Amino acid sequence: MPADLRSHHLRTLAYLLSRGARHNFVPVTTSELGRAVGRSQQAASRHVLDLEEGGLLERGPAPAAAAGRGVSLRITQRGYSEMARVYEELRGAMESHPSHVELDGVLVSGMGEGAYYMSLDGYTAQFRERIGYVPFPGTLNVRLSEARHVSAAVRLDQVGGELIDGFSDGRRTYGWVRCFAGSVNGAVGCHLIRLERTHHDPATVEVISRSNIRRACGLEDGSPVSIRLPM
Amino acid sequence: MPADLRSHHLRTLAYLLSRGARHNFVPVTTSELGRAVGRSQQAASRHVLDLEEGGLLERGPAPAAAAGRGVSLRITQRGYSEMARVYEELRGAMESHPSHVELDGVLVSGMGEGAYYMSLDGYTAQFRERIGYVPFPGTLNVRLSEARHVSAAVRLDQVGGELIDGFSDGRRTYGWVRCFAGSVNGAVGCHLIRLERTHHDPATVEVISRSNIRRACGLEDGSPVSIRLPM
């Protein structure tokens, strides 16, 4: 019996627990246990023996008169404690994990193209409808500092976000824009935007906001910027 | 990569999840992962490879400039689903398992001794104080039908219950009585009693109640009786 609970042992205990084996001896067959954990009857028999030897499970009197008619099993206090330990470890991870994308980088100056495009009527009308405001004319360009952040930013395109449709003004067409709500440096609300057509390399992302973030946060070129997008 | 999540794979994912790997690439070293799951660096490296091959984990660009400086890992949608599946299986067992002892048997007629003893002043005064009533004079004798229920009943002696002290009337001494609150046939409230000195074999248990259960439930000798004791 290894020190930690192997998954088949855990699943065996979980099955027995749901059958009421915390306080009663429950009659089961090893085939049934094997089916419950997706292993053979022989393996399940072994698991029960392991768990008994480890003091996690105890065996009661055989259910019926005839021989070889299954076993009666109950989970010991120790067995339940072990289950609880594993459960808490998993619960801790599942229920309180950070659920946002974080993109860190430094502020860089753009050429003003972002501001120009985002001010076009074809976009501003949709911004008002989809994200509730018309962006301050002037986007924040952030150069992501690590490759893993770039990767994360690129993946956003597959994740969704608010879609602003592209349009045509008769002379040329403008691509779609995807907006992801979030905040800059843990304070100012913003949207990170992903453009269908961009002149930036993938390491640079653009951020829009209701107001002038650059001024509101006292940022200048080279200032560290952390963008946090709740998922 | 086996079909089900082995415990080391699960724990690796849980650690990464708590580090935020659900939505971001997290930089880690395999030694760190090994420490987190109590295995060697080599094993942890293997686990990461396994999880990648199974599509549960994906690797991002290496964190820093130099070679061999750790890895960036993120949990895939599939990986998270697998974790959620296991978590739900375990949660279902841990949070909604039957938490009562059930003892099934048939009603048998006693000799009336139970009723006699339980009516002694040395007991009745304590009954009133500890369980809130003086039992109807006449205990219900239930012969447990299966050995596993007998086992469960015997174990109750170690579990606790309301203790009624023994006493002496000068001529002889009377043993302690332990009371366990519960219900008969899912309806009538009762207490199962365990006696320090009993004339019954272990397969027969006695039940007391405020009223006459035999009449209230329309029971006669041979009627099936199910005693349920919440834990």
Next chain:
DNA sequence: ATTACTAAAACTCGAGTAC
């Protein structure tokens, strides 16, 4: 029907080590 043994195959591990 069962449980659980044996044997062999498959898997997992850590040590040693290449890069």
Next chain:
DNA sequence: TGTACTCGAGTTTTAGTAA
């Protein structure tokens, strides 16, 4: 420092089968 390969040892599996 790092990752991750090979390899020998230990563990876990299933098939076959005795009781």
